Amino acid sequence: MEAFELMKSIRWSDTNGEPVCPCCGSVKKPFFLKTRMQFRCRECFHTFSVTSGTVFAGHKLSLQTYLLAIALFTNAAKSISALQLSRDLDVQYKTAWVLTHKIRESLMEYNLQDKFEGTVEMDGVYVNGYIRPANNIDDRVDRRKVFKPNKRVIISVRQRATLSDEAIGAIKTKTFVLKSENATDIRTIAYNHIKAGTAIHADESNAYDDLHAHYTMRRVNHQIEYRGDNGENNNQSESYNARFRRMQYGQLHKVGNLYLSNYANEIAYREDTRRWSNGAIFRDILTKALHAPVSNEFCGYWQGNKRVSERLGA
Ligand SMILES: [Zn+2]
Structure with missing residues:
Protein backbone atom coordinates (compact mmCIF):
# COMPACT_ATOMS: atom_id res chain seq x y z
CA MET A 1 0.00 0.00 0.00
CA GLU A 2 2.88 2.33 0.79
CA ALA A 3 4.37 1.59 -2.63
CA PHE A 4 1.02 2.31 -4.22
CA GLU A 5 0.71 5.69 -2.48
CA LEU A 6 4.29 6.67 -3.36
CA MET A 7 3.81 5.83 -7.02
CA LYS A 8 0.48 7.60 -7.08
CA SER A 9 1.97 10.78 -5.63
CA ILE A 10 4.85 10.81 -8.12
CA ARG A 11 2.85 9.74 -11.15
CA TRP A 12 0.22 12.42 -10.61
CA SER A 13 2.39 15.03 -8.91
CA ASP A 14 0.64 17.82 -10.85
CA THR A 15 -2.68 17.04 -9.15
CA ASN A 16 -1.29 16.28 -5.69
CA GLY A 17 -1.54 12.56 -6.31
CA GLU A 18 -5.14 12.60 -7.53
CA PRO A 19 -5.49 10.19 -10.49
CA VAL A 20 -5.95 11.64 -13.97
CA CYS A 21 -7.58 9.45 -16.62
CA PRO A 22 -4.88 8.61 -19.21
CA CYS A 23 -7.60 8.11 -21.80
CA CYS A 24 -9.69 11.31 -21.68
CA GLY A 25 -7.73 13.43 -19.19
CA SER A 26 -10.62 13.68 -16.74
CA VAL A 27 -9.63 14.71 -13.22
CA LYS A 28 -13.00 13.82 -11.73
CA LYS A 29 -12.26 11.49 -8.83
CA PRO A 30 -12.48 8.04 -10.45
CA PHE A 31 -14.09 4.92 -9.01
CA PHE A 32 -11.55 2.83 -7.14
CA LEU A 33 -11.69 -0.92 -7.71
CA LYS A 34 -10.07 -1.93 -4.48
CA THR A 35 -9.55 -5.63 -5.12
CA ARG A 36 -7.72 -4.87 -8.36
CA MET A 37 -6.08 -1.63 -7.20
CA GLN A 38 -7.39 0.00 -10.35
CA PHE A 39 -9.33 3.13 -11.18
CA ARG A 40 -12.30 3.59 -13.45
CA CYS A 41 -12.90 6.95 -15.09
CA ARG A 42 -16.28 8.52 -14.28
CA GLU A 43 -16.50 10.11 -17.70
CA CYS A 44 -15.20 7.61 -20.23
CA PHE A 45 -15.26 4.47 -18.03
CA HIS A 46 -11.69 3.61 -18.99
CA THR A 47 -10.02 1.35 -16.43
CA PHE A 48 -6.45 2.18 -15.49
CA SER A 49 -3.82 1.53 -12.84
CA VAL A 50 -1.05 3.62 -11.35
CA THR A 51 1.35 2.19 -13.95
CA SER A 52 -0.89 2.44 -17.05
CA GLY A 53 0.84 4.48 -19.73
CA THR A 54 4.25 4.25 -18.00
CA VAL A 55 7.20 1.94 -18.66
CA PHE A 56 5.75 -0.40 -16.05
CA ALA A 57 2.41 -0.69 -17.85
CA MET A 108 16.94 8.48 -22.44
CA GLU A 109 14.88 11.63 -22.76
CA TYR A 110 16.82 13.65 -20.29
CA ASN A 111 19.10 16.55 -21.29
CA LEU A 112 17.51 16.92 -24.72
CA GLN A 113 16.32 20.49 -24.30
CA ASP A 114 18.97 23.24 -24.31
CA LYS A 115 22.11 23.58 -26.36
CA PHE A 116 25.39 23.31 -24.52
CA GLU A 117 27.30 26.53 -23.79
CA GLY A 118 30.08 27.92 -21.59
CA THR A 119 32.89 25.39 -21.46
CA VAL A 120 32.41 21.97 -23.01
CA GLU A 121 34.55 18.86 -23.30
CA MET A 122 34.28 16.37 -26.15
CA ASP A 123 35.96 13.01 -26.42
CA GLY A 124 35.45 9.48 -27.68
CA VAL A 125 35.84 6.08 -26.02
CA TYR A 126 36.08 2.98 -28.20
CA VAL A 127 34.22 -0.24 -27.46
CA ASN A 128 33.78 -3.69 -28.99
CA GLY A 129 36.90 -3.47 -31.12
CA TYR A 130 38.68 -6.41 -29.56
CA ILE A 131 39.86 -9.27 -31.73
CA ARG A 132 41.15 -12.35 -29.98
CA PRO A 133 44.67 -13.22 -31.18
CA ALA A 134 44.95 -16.59 -32.90
CA ASN A 135 46.33 -19.40 -30.79
CA ASN A 136 49.23 -20.14 -33.08
CA ILE A 137 51.70 -17.28 -33.45
CA ASP A 138 52.06 -17.93 -37.17
CA ASP A 139 48.33 -17.36 -37.63
CA ARG A 140 48.33 -14.01 -35.87
CA VAL A 141 47.75 -10.83 -37.80
CA ASP A 142 48.46 -7.18 -37.16
CA ARG A 143 45.22 -6.39 -35.38
CA ARG A 144 45.60 -2.66 -35.95
CA LYS A 145 45.07 -3.26 -39.65
CA VAL A 146 42.08 -5.59 -39.45
CA PHE A 147 38.60 -4.17 -40.10
CA LYS A 148 36.54 -4.53 -36.94
CA PRO A 149 32.85 -4.48 -37.88
CA ASN A 150 31.61 -4.26 -34.30
CA LYS A 151 33.87 -1.46 -33.22
CA ARG A 152 32.00 1.64 -32.01
CA VAL A 153 32.96 4.91 -30.41
CA ILE A 154 30.92 6.72 -27.80
CA ILE A 155 31.28 10.48 -28.10
CA SER A 156 30.50 12.27 -24.87
CA VAL A 157 29.77 16.00 -24.76
CA ARG A 158 29.98 17.43 -21.26
CA GLN A 159 29.30 20.95 -20.10
CA ARG A 160 31.46 22.06 -17.20
CA ALA A 161 29.99 23.73 -14.17
CA THR A 162 30.81 27.43 -13.96
CA LEU A 163 32.57 28.97 -10.99
CA SER A 164 29.35 30.48 -9.67
CA ASP A 165 27.61 27.09 -9.62
CA GLU A 166 27.43 25.13 -6.43
CA ALA A 167 28.30 22.07 -8.42
CA ILE A 168 31.78 21.24 -9.60
CA GLY A 169 32.80 19.04 -12.50
CA ALA A 170 30.27 18.63 -15.28
CA ILE A 171 26.60 19.51 -15.04
CA LYS A 172 25.20 17.94 -18.16
CA THR A 173 26.23 15.29 -20.61
CA LYS A 174 24.99 13.89 -23.88
CA THR A 175 26.32 10.83 -25.66
CA PHE A 176 26.37 9.65 -29.27
CA VAL A 177 27.33 6.26 -30.69
CA LEU A 178 29.33 6.37 -33.94
CA LYS A 179 31.24 3.86 -36.01
CA SER A 180 34.32 6.05 -35.87
CA GLU A 181 35.52 9.37 -34.49
CA ASN A 182 35.19 11.22 -37.79
CA ALA A 183 35.07 14.92 -38.74
CA THR A 184 31.63 14.85 -40.41
CA ASP A 185 29.78 13.36 -37.45
CA ILE A 186 31.72 15.42 -34.90
CA ARG A 187 30.77 18.58 -36.80
CA THR A 188 27.09 17.56 -36.91
CA ILE A 189 27.04 16.81 -33.19
CA ALA A 190 28.66 20.14 -32.39
CA TYR A 191 26.39 22.23 -34.65
CA ASN A 192 23.23 20.50 -33.41
CA HIS A 193 24.02 20.56 -29.72
CA ILE A 194 26.62 23.23 -28.88
CA LYS A 195 26.11 27.00 -29.22
CA ALA A 196 28.55 28.80 -31.52
CA GLY A 197 31.35 30.52 -29.64
CA THR A 198 31.44 27.95 -26.84
CA ALA A 199 34.89 26.91 -25.60
CA ILE A 200 35.48 23.26 -26.46
CA HIS A 201 38.26 21.20 -24.96
CA ALA A 202 39.25 18.23 -27.14
CA ASP A 203 42.28 16.09 -27.73
CA GLU A 204 44.59 16.17 -30.75
CA SER A 205 42.44 13.90 -32.95
CA ASN A 206 41.95 15.63 -36.32
CA ALA A 207 38.21 14.84 -36.19
CA TYR A 208 37.90 18.06 -34.15
CA ASP A 209 39.92 20.30 -36.50
CA ASP A 210 36.86 21.67 -38.34
CA LEU A 211 35.39 23.04 -35.12
CA HIS A 212 37.93 25.88 -34.98
CA ALA A 213 35.75 27.90 -37.37
CA HIS A 214 32.80 28.21 -34.97
CA TYR A 215 34.17 27.54 -31.52
CA THR A 216 37.02 28.54 -29.25
CA MET A 217 39.04 25.35 -29.36
CA ARG A 218 41.33 24.21 -26.55
CA ARG A 219 43.37 21.24 -27.61
CA VAL A 220 45.43 18.95 -25.44
CA ASN A 221 47.89 16.49 -26.89
CA HIS A 222 47.60 13.37 -24.77
CA GLN A 223 50.70 11.89 -26.31
CA ILE A 224 52.80 14.41 -24.44
CA GLU A 225 50.65 15.84 -21.64
CA TYR A 226 47.34 15.53 -19.79
CA ARG A 227 46.94 19.24 -19.31
CA GLY A 228 47.98 21.95 -21.74
CA ASP A 229 49.97 25.06 -20.79
CA ASN A 230 46.78 27.12 -20.67
CA GLY A 231 44.72 24.67 -18.66
CA GLU A 232 43.40 22.67 -21.62
CA ASN A 233 42.22 19.33 -20.27
CA ASN A 234 39.62 16.65 -20.77
CA ASN A 235 39.17 15.67 -17.14
CA GLN A 236 35.38 15.43 -17.36
CA SER A 237 35.57 13.31 -20.50
CA GLU A 238 38.14 11.08 -18.84
CA SER A 239 35.85 10.70 -15.85
CA TYR A 240 33.02 9.64 -18.15
CA ASN A 241 35.21 7.17 -20.03
CA ALA A 242 36.52 5.67 -16.81
CA ARG A 243 33.04 5.09 -15.42
CA PHE A 244 31.94 3.53 -18.68
CA ARG A 245 34.88 1.11 -18.48
CA ARG A 246 34.07 0.24 -14.89
CA MET A 247 30.52 -0.65 -15.94
CA GLN A 248 31.75 -2.64 -18.90
CA TYR A 249 34.43 -4.65 -17.13
CA GLY A 250 33.11 -4.64 -13.58
CA GLN A 251 29.40 -5.29 -14.01
CA LEU A 252 28.14 -6.08 -17.47
CA HIS A 253 31.22 -7.73 -19.02
CA LYS A 254 29.61 -7.40 -22.41
CA VAL A 255 27.83 -4.37 -23.84
CA GLY A 256 26.15 -5.22 -27.11
CA ASN A 257 25.98 -2.62 -29.88
CA LEU A 258 22.19 -2.94 -30.15
CA TYR A 259 21.67 -1.22 -26.80
CA LEU A 260 24.94 0.68 -26.61
CA SER A 261 23.20 4.08 -26.80
CA ASN A 262 21.20 3.18 -23.68
CA TYR A 263 24.28 2.11 -21.74
CA ALA A 264 26.16 5.23 -22.86
CA ASN A 265 23.29 7.45 -21.72
CA GLU A 266 22.98 5.63 -18.39
CA ILE A 267 26.61 6.42 -17.59
CA ALA A 268 26.03 10.06 -18.60
CA TYR A 269 23.12 10.18 -16.15
CA ARG A 270 25.19 8.60 -13.37
CA GLU A 271 28.08 11.01 -13.95
CA ASP A 272 25.80 14.06 -13.89
CA THR A 273 24.05 12.98 -10.69
CA ARG A 274 27.07 11.64 -8.83
CA ARG A 275 26.91 14.29 -6.12
CA TRP A 276 23.20 13.89 -5.45
CA SER A 277 21.97 11.87 -2.48
ZN1 LIG B 1 -11.56 8.99 -18.93
Missing part, protein backbone atom coordinates in the same frame (compact mmCIF):
# COMPACT_ATOMS: atom_id res chain seq x y z
CA GLY A 58 0.75 -4.10 -17.72
CA HIS A 59 2.95 -5.03 -14.83
CA LYS A 60 3.15 -8.53 -13.53
CA LEU A 61 5.41 -7.93 -10.54
CA SER A 62 4.35 -6.22 -7.34
CA LEU A 63 4.79 -2.46 -7.10
CA GLN A 64 7.26 -3.05 -4.26
CA THR A 65 9.45 -5.06 -6.63
CA TYR A 66 9.64 -2.13 -9.08
CA LEU A 67 10.59 0.26 -6.31
CA LEU A 68 13.23 -2.14 -5.05
CA ALA A 69 14.59 -2.53 -8.59
CA ILE A 70 14.94 1.24 -8.92
CA ALA A 71 16.60 1.45 -5.51
CA LEU A 72 19.15 -1.22 -6.49
CA PHE A 73 19.70 0.49 -9.84
CA THR A 74 20.22 3.82 -8.02
CA ASN A 75 22.83 2.41 -5.66
CA ALA A 76 24.87 0.76 -8.42
CA ALA A 77 27.40 3.49 -9.29
CA LYS A 78 28.81 1.45 -12.16
CA SER A 79 25.46 -0.02 -13.22
CA ILE A 80 23.89 -3.37 -12.38
CA SER A 81 23.78 -6.50 -14.48
CA ALA A 82 20.52 -8.33 -15.11
CA LEU A 83 22.05 -11.39 -13.45
CA GLN A 84 22.80 -9.46 -10.27
CA LEU A 85 19.35 -7.88 -10.24
CA SER A 86 17.62 -11.22 -10.79
CA ARG A 87 19.38 -12.59 -7.70
CA ASP A 88 18.67 -9.51 -5.59
CA LEU A 89 14.97 -9.42 -6.53
CA ASP A 90 14.55 -13.18 -6.72
CA VAL A 91 13.00 -12.96 -10.17
CA GLN A 92 13.90 -14.70 -13.43
CA TYR A 93 16.89 -13.46 -15.40
CA LYS A 94 14.66 -12.52 -18.33
CA THR A 95 12.40 -10.46 -16.11
CA ALA A 96 15.38 -8.63 -14.63
CA TRP A 97 16.86 -7.99 -18.09
CA VAL A 98 13.70 -6.31 -19.32
CA LEU A 99 13.37 -4.35 -16.09
CA THR A 100 16.91 -2.88 -16.26
CA HIS A 101 16.32 -1.92 -19.89
CA LYS A 102 13.00 -0.26 -19.14
CA ILE A 103 14.68 1.83 -16.47
CA ARG A 104 17.53 2.73 -18.87
CA GLU A 105 15.06 3.65 -21.58
CA SER A 106 13.18 6.00 -19.29
CA LEU A 107 16.46 7.89 -18.70
CA ASN A 278 20.70 8.36 -3.17
CA GLY A 279 17.24 9.47 -2.11
CA ALA A 280 17.21 12.27 -4.69
CA ILE A 281 18.41 9.98 -7.48
CA PHE A 282 15.84 7.32 -6.54
CA ARG A 283 13.03 9.84 -6.70
CA ASP A 284 14.31 11.27 -9.97
CA ILE A 285 14.53 7.87 -11.69
CA LEU A 286 11.10 6.87 -10.40
CA THR A 287 9.68 10.16 -11.69
CA LYS A 288 11.23 9.58 -15.11
CA ALA A 289 9.98 5.98 -15.22
CA LEU A 290 6.44 7.08 -14.42
CA HIS A 291 6.48 10.00 -16.88
CA ALA A 292 8.53 8.74 -19.82
CA PRO A 293 6.53 8.32 -23.01
CA VAL A 294 5.43 4.71 -23.21
CA SER A 295 7.77 2.63 -25.25
CA ASN A 296 6.58 -0.77 -26.33
CA GLU A 297 10.10 -1.70 -27.20
CA PHE A 298 10.64 -3.96 -24.22
CA CYS A 299 7.11 -5.36 -24.09
CA GLY A 300 7.21 -8.97 -25.16
CA TYR A 301 10.97 -8.83 -25.66
CA TRP A 302 11.40 -12.52 -24.90
CA GLN A 303 8.45 -13.33 -27.14
CA GLY A 304 10.41 -11.99 -30.07
CA ASN A 305 9.78 -8.23 -30.00
CA LYS A 306 13.40 -7.10 -30.28
CA ARG A 307 15.04 -3.89 -31.39
CA VAL A 308 16.13 -4.46 -34.97
CA SER A 309 18.88 -1.91 -35.39
CA GLU A 310 21.18 0.16 -33.24
CA ARG A 311 20.73 3.85 -32.59
CA LEU A 312 23.71 5.41 -34.32
CA GLY A 313 24.59 8.91 -35.25
CA ALA A 314 24.69 12.53 -34.36
Whole structure:
Protein backbone atom coordinates (compact mmCIF):
# COMPACT_ATOMS: atom_id res chain seq x y z
CA MET A 1 0.00 0.00 0.00
CA GLU A 2 2.88 2.33 0.79
CA ALA A 3 4.37 1.59 -2.63
CA PHE A 4 1.02 2.31 -4.22
CA GLU A 5 0.71 5.69 -2.48
CA LEU A 6 4.29 6.67 -3.36
CA MET A 7 3.81 5.83 -7.02
CA LYS A 8 0.48 7.60 -7.08
CA SER A 9 1.97 10.78 -5.63
CA ILE A 10 4.85 10.81 -8.12
CA ARG A 11 2.85 9.74 -11.15
CA TRP A 12 0.22 12.42 -10.61
CA SER A 13 2.39 15.03 -8.91
CA ASP A 14 0.64 17.82 -10.85
CA THR A 15 -2.68 17.04 -9.15
CA ASN A 16 -1.29 16.28 -5.69
CA GLY A 17 -1.54 12.56 -6.31
CA GLU A 18 -5.14 12.60 -7.53
CA PRO A 19 -5.49 10.19 -10.49
CA VAL A 20 -5.95 11.64 -13.97
CA CYS A 21 -7.58 9.45 -16.62
CA PRO A 22 -4.88 8.61 -19.21
CA CYS A 23 -7.60 8.11 -21.80
CA CYS A 24 -9.69 11.31 -21.68
CA GLY A 25 -7.73 13.43 -19.19
CA SER A 26 -10.62 13.68 -16.74
CA VAL A 27 -9.63 14.71 -13.22
CA LYS A 28 -13.00 13.82 -11.73
CA LYS A 29 -12.26 11.49 -8.83
CA PRO A 30 -12.48 8.04 -10.45
CA PHE A 31 -14.09 4.92 -9.01
CA PHE A 32 -11.55 2.83 -7.14
CA LEU A 33 -11.69 -0.92 -7.71
CA LYS A 34 -10.07 -1.93 -4.48
CA THR A 35 -9.55 -5.63 -5.12
CA ARG A 36 -7.72 -4.87 -8.36
CA MET A 37 -6.08 -1.63 -7.20
CA GLN A 38 -7.39 0.00 -10.35
CA PHE A 39 -9.33 3.13 -11.18
CA ARG A 40 -12.30 3.59 -13.45
CA CYS A 41 -12.90 6.95 -15.09
CA ARG A 42 -16.28 8.52 -14.28
CA GLU A 43 -16.50 10.11 -17.70
CA CYS A 44 -15.20 7.61 -20.23
CA PHE A 45 -15.26 4.47 -18.03
CA HIS A 46 -11.69 3.61 -18.99
CA THR A 47 -10.02 1.35 -16.43
CA PHE A 48 -6.45 2.18 -15.49
CA SER A 49 -3.82 1.53 -12.84
CA VAL A 50 -1.05 3.62 -11.35
CA THR A 51 1.35 2.19 -13.95
CA SER A 52 -0.89 2.44 -17.05
CA GLY A 53 0.84 4.48 -19.73
CA THR A 54 4.25 4.25 -18.00
CA VAL A 55 7.20 1.94 -18.66
CA PHE A 56 5.75 -0.40 -16.05
CA ALA A 57 2.41 -0.69 -17.85
CA GLY A 58 0.75 -4.10 -17.72
CA HIS A 59 2.95 -5.03 -14.83
CA LYS A 60 3.15 -8.53 -13.53
CA LEU A 61 5.41 -7.93 -10.54
CA SER A 62 4.35 -6.22 -7.34
CA LEU A 63 4.79 -2.46 -7.10
CA GLN A 64 7.26 -3.05 -4.26
CA THR A 65 9.45 -5.06 -6.63
CA TYR A 66 9.64 -2.13 -9.08
CA LEU A 67 10.59 0.26 -6.31
CA LEU A 68 13.23 -2.14 -5.05
CA ALA A 69 14.59 -2.53 -8.59
CA ILE A 70 14.94 1.24 -8.92
CA ALA A 71 16.60 1.45 -5.51
CA LEU A 72 19.15 -1.22 -6.49
CA PHE A 73 19.70 0.49 -9.84
CA THR A 74 20.22 3.82 -8.02
CA ASN A 75 22.83 2.41 -5.66
CA ALA A 76 24.87 0.76 -8.42
CA ALA A 77 27.40 3.49 -9.29
CA LYS A 78 28.81 1.45 -12.16
CA SER A 79 25.46 -0.02 -13.22
CA ILE A 80 23.89 -3.37 -12.38
CA SER A 81 23.78 -6.50 -14.48
CA ALA A 82 20.52 -8.33 -15.11
CA LEU A 83 22.05 -11.39 -13.45
CA GLN A 84 22.80 -9.46 -10.27
CA LEU A 85 19.35 -7.88 -10.24
CA SER A 86 17.62 -11.22 -10.79
CA ARG A 87 19.38 -12.59 -7.70
CA ASP A 88 18.67 -9.51 -5.59
CA LEU A 89 14.97 -9.42 -6.53
CA ASP A 90 14.55 -13.18 -6.72
CA VAL A 91 13.00 -12.96 -10.17
CA GLN A 92 13.90 -14.70 -13.43
CA TYR A 93 16.89 -13.46 -15.40
CA LYS A 94 14.66 -12.52 -18.33
CA THR A 95 12.40 -10.46 -16.11
CA ALA A 96 15.38 -8.63 -14.63
CA TRP A 97 16.86 -7.99 -18.09
CA VAL A 98 13.70 -6.31 -19.32
CA LEU A 99 13.37 -4.35 -16.09
CA THR A 100 16.91 -2.88 -16.26
CA HIS A 101 16.32 -1.92 -19.89
CA LYS A 102 13.00 -0.26 -19.14
CA ILE A 103 14.68 1.83 -16.47
CA ARG A 104 17.53 2.73 -18.87
CA GLU A 105 15.06 3.65 -21.58
CA SER A 106 13.18 6.00 -19.29
CA LEU A 107 16.46 7.89 -18.70
CA MET A 108 16.94 8.48 -22.44
CA GLU A 109 14.88 11.63 -22.76
CA TYR A 110 16.82 13.65 -20.29
CA ASN A 111 19.10 16.55 -21.29
CA LEU A 112 17.51 16.92 -24.72
CA GLN A 113 16.32 20.49 -24.30
CA ASP A 114 18.97 23.24 -24.31
CA LYS A 115 22.11 23.58 -26.36
CA PHE A 116 25.39 23.31 -24.52
CA GLU A 117 27.30 26.53 -23.79
CA GLY A 118 30.08 27.92 -21.59
CA THR A 119 32.89 25.39 -21.46
CA VAL A 120 32.41 21.97 -23.01
CA GLU A 121 34.55 18.86 -23.30
CA MET A 122 34.28 16.37 -26.15
CA ASP A 123 35.96 13.01 -26.42
CA GLY A 124 35.45 9.48 -27.68
CA VAL A 125 35.84 6.08 -26.02
CA TYR A 126 36.08 2.98 -28.20
CA VAL A 127 34.22 -0.24 -27.46
CA ASN A 128 33.78 -3.69 -28.99
CA GLY A 129 36.90 -3.47 -31.12
CA TYR A 130 38.68 -6.41 -29.56
CA ILE A 131 39.86 -9.27 -31.73
CA ARG A 132 41.15 -12.35 -29.98
CA PRO A 133 44.67 -13.22 -31.18
CA ALA A 134 44.95 -16.59 -32.90
CA ASN A 135 46.33 -19.40 -30.79
CA ASN A 136 49.23 -20.14 -33.08
CA ILE A 137 51.70 -17.28 -33.45
CA ASP A 138 52.06 -17.93 -37.17
CA ASP A 139 48.33 -17.36 -37.63
CA ARG A 140 48.33 -14.01 -35.87
CA VAL A 141 47.75 -10.83 -37.80
CA ASP A 142 48.46 -7.18 -37.16
CA ARG A 143 45.22 -6.39 -35.38
CA ARG A 144 45.60 -2.66 -35.95
CA LYS A 145 45.07 -3.26 -39.65
CA VAL A 146 42.08 -5.59 -39.45
CA PHE A 147 38.60 -4.17 -40.10
CA LYS A 148 36.54 -4.53 -36.94
CA PRO A 149 32.85 -4.48 -37.88
CA ASN A 150 31.61 -4.26 -34.30
CA LYS A 151 33.87 -1.46 -33.22
CA ARG A 152 32.00 1.64 -32.01
CA VAL A 153 32.96 4.91 -30.41
CA ILE A 154 30.92 6.72 -27.80
CA ILE A 155 31.28 10.48 -28.10
CA SER A 156 30.50 12.27 -24.87
CA VAL A 157 29.77 16.00 -24.76
CA ARG A 158 29.98 17.43 -21.26
CA GLN A 159 29.30 20.95 -20.10
CA ARG A 160 31.46 22.06 -17.20
CA ALA A 161 29.99 23.73 -14.17
CA THR A 162 30.81 27.43 -13.96
CA LEU A 163 32.57 28.97 -10.99
CA SER A 164 29.35 30.48 -9.67
CA ASP A 165 27.61 27.09 -9.62
CA GLU A 166 27.43 25.13 -6.43
CA ALA A 167 28.30 22.07 -8.42
CA ILE A 168 31.78 21.24 -9.60
CA GLY A 169 32.80 19.04 -12.50
CA ALA A 170 30.27 18.63 -15.28
CA ILE A 171 26.60 19.51 -15.04
CA LYS A 172 25.20 17.94 -18.16
CA THR A 173 26.23 15.29 -20.61
CA LYS A 174 24.99 13.89 -23.88
CA THR A 175 26.32 10.83 -25.66
CA PHE A 176 26.37 9.65 -29.27
CA VAL A 177 27.33 6.26 -30.69
CA LEU A 178 29.33 6.37 -33.94
CA LYS A 179 31.24 3.86 -36.01
CA SER A 180 34.32 6.05 -35.87
CA GLU A 181 35.52 9.37 -34.49
CA ASN A 182 35.19 11.22 -37.79
CA ALA A 183 35.07 14.92 -38.74
CA THR A 184 31.63 14.85 -40.41
CA ASP A 185 29.78 13.36 -37.45
CA ILE A 186 31.72 15.42 -34.90
CA ARG A 187 30.77 18.58 -36.80
CA THR A 188 27.09 17.56 -36.91
CA ILE A 189 27.04 16.81 -33.19
CA ALA A 190 28.66 20.14 -32.39
CA TYR A 191 26.39 22.23 -34.65
CA ASN A 192 23.23 20.50 -33.41
CA HIS A 193 24.02 20.56 -29.72
CA ILE A 194 26.62 23.23 -28.88
CA LYS A 195 26.11 27.00 -29.22
CA ALA A 196 28.55 28.80 -31.52
CA GLY A 197 31.35 30.52 -29.64
CA THR A 198 31.44 27.95 -26.84
CA ALA A 199 34.89 26.91 -25.60
CA ILE A 200 35.48 23.26 -26.46
CA HIS A 201 38.26 21.20 -24.96
CA ALA A 202 39.25 18.23 -27.14
CA ASP A 203 42.28 16.09 -27.73
CA GLU A 204 44.59 16.17 -30.75
CA SER A 205 42.44 13.90 -32.95
CA ASN A 206 41.95 15.63 -36.32
CA ALA A 207 38.21 14.84 -36.19
CA TYR A 208 37.90 18.06 -34.15
CA ASP A 209 39.92 20.30 -36.50
CA ASP A 210 36.86 21.67 -38.34
CA LEU A 211 35.39 23.04 -35.12
CA HIS A 212 37.93 25.88 -34.98
CA ALA A 213 35.75 27.90 -37.37
CA HIS A 214 32.80 28.21 -34.97
CA TYR A 215 34.17 27.54 -31.52
CA THR A 216 37.02 28.54 -29.25
CA MET A 217 39.04 25.35 -29.36
CA ARG A 218 41.33 24.21 -26.55
CA ARG A 219 43.37 21.24 -27.61
CA VAL A 220 45.43 18.95 -25.44
CA ASN A 221 47.89 16.49 -26.89
CA HIS A 222 47.60 13.37 -24.77
CA GLN A 223 50.70 11.89 -26.31
CA ILE A 224 52.80 14.41 -24.44
CA GLU A 225 50.65 15.84 -21.64
CA TYR A 226 47.34 15.53 -19.79
CA ARG A 227 46.94 19.24 -19.31
CA GLY A 228 47.98 21.95 -21.74
CA ASP A 229 49.97 25.06 -20.79
CA ASN A 230 46.78 27.12 -20.67
CA GLY A 231 44.72 24.67 -18.66
CA GLU A 232 43.40 22.67 -21.62
CA ASN A 233 42.22 19.33 -20.27
CA ASN A 234 39.62 16.65 -20.77
CA ASN A 235 39.17 15.67 -17.14
CA GLN A 236 35.38 15.43 -17.36
CA SER A 237 35.57 13.31 -20.50
CA GLU A 238 38.14 11.08 -18.84
CA SER A 239 35.85 10.70 -15.85
CA TYR A 240 33.02 9.64 -18.15
CA ASN A 241 35.21 7.17 -20.03
CA ALA A 242 36.52 5.67 -16.81
CA ARG A 243 33.04 5.09 -15.42
CA PHE A 244 31.94 3.53 -18.68
CA ARG A 245 34.88 1.11 -18.48
CA ARG A 246 34.07 0.24 -14.89
CA MET A 247 30.52 -0.65 -15.94
CA GLN A 248 31.75 -2.64 -18.90
CA TYR A 249 34.43 -4.65 -17.13
CA GLY A 250 33.11 -4.64 -13.58
CA GLN A 251 29.40 -5.29 -14.01
CA LEU A 252 28.14 -6.08 -17.47
CA HIS A 253 31.22 -7.73 -19.02
CA LYS A 254 29.61 -7.40 -22.41
CA VAL A 255 27.83 -4.37 -23.84
CA GLY A 256 26.15 -5.22 -27.11
CA ASN A 257 25.98 -2.62 -29.88
CA LEU A 258 22.19 -2.94 -30.15
CA TYR A 259 21.67 -1.22 -26.80
CA LEU A 260 24.94 0.68 -26.61
CA SER A 261 23.20 4.08 -26.80
CA ASN A 262 21.20 3.18 -23.68
CA TYR A 263 24.28 2.11 -21.74
CA ALA A 264 26.16 5.23 -22.86
CA ASN A 265 23.29 7.45 -21.72
CA GLU A 266 22.98 5.63 -18.39
CA ILE A 267 26.61 6.42 -17.59
CA ALA A 268 26.03 10.06 -18.60
CA TYR A 269 23.12 10.18 -16.15
CA ARG A 270 25.19 8.60 -13.37
CA GLU A 271 28.08 11.01 -13.95
CA ASP A 272 25.80 14.06 -13.89
CA THR A 273 24.05 12.98 -10.69
CA ARG A 274 27.07 11.64 -8.83
CA ARG A 275 26.91 14.29 -6.12
CA TRP A 276 23.20 13.89 -5.45
CA SER A 277 21.97 11.87 -2.48
CA ASN A 278 20.70 8.36 -3.17
CA GLY A 279 17.24 9.47 -2.11
CA ALA A 280 17.21 12.27 -4.69
CA ILE A 281 18.41 9.98 -7.48
CA PHE A 282 15.84 7.32 -6.54
CA ARG A 283 13.03 9.84 -6.70
CA ASP A 284 14.31 11.27 -9.97
CA ILE A 285 14.53 7.87 -11.69
CA LEU A 286 11.10 6.87 -10.40
CA THR A 287 9.68 10.16 -11.69
CA LYS A 288 11.23 9.58 -15.11
CA ALA A 289 9.98 5.98 -15.22
CA LEU A 290 6.44 7.08 -14.42
CA HIS A 291 6.48 10.00 -16.88
CA ALA A 292 8.53 8.74 -19.82
CA PRO A 293 6.53 8.32 -23.01
CA VAL A 294 5.43 4.71 -23.21
CA SER A 295 7.77 2.63 -25.25
CA ASN A 296 6.58 -0.77 -26.33
CA GLU A 297 10.10 -1.70 -27.20
CA PHE A 298 10.64 -3.96 -24.22
CA CYS A 299 7.11 -5.36 -24.09
CA GLY A 300 7.21 -8.97 -25.16
CA TYR A 301 10.97 -8.83 -25.66
CA TRP A 302 11.40 -12.52 -24.90
CA GLN A 303 8.45 -13.33 -27.14
CA GLY A 304 10.41 -11.99 -30.07
CA ASN A 305 9.78 -8.23 -30.00
CA LYS A 306 13.40 -7.10 -30.28
CA ARG A 307 15.04 -3.89 -31.39
CA VAL A 308 16.13 -4.46 -34.97
CA SER A 309 18.88 -1.91 -35.39
CA GLU A 310 21.18 0.16 -33.24
CA ARG A 311 20.73 3.85 -32.59
CA LEU A 312 23.71 5.41 -34.32
CA GLY A 313 24.59 8.91 -35.25
CA ALA A 314 24.69 12.53 -34.36
ZN1 LIG B 1 -11.56 8.99 -18.93
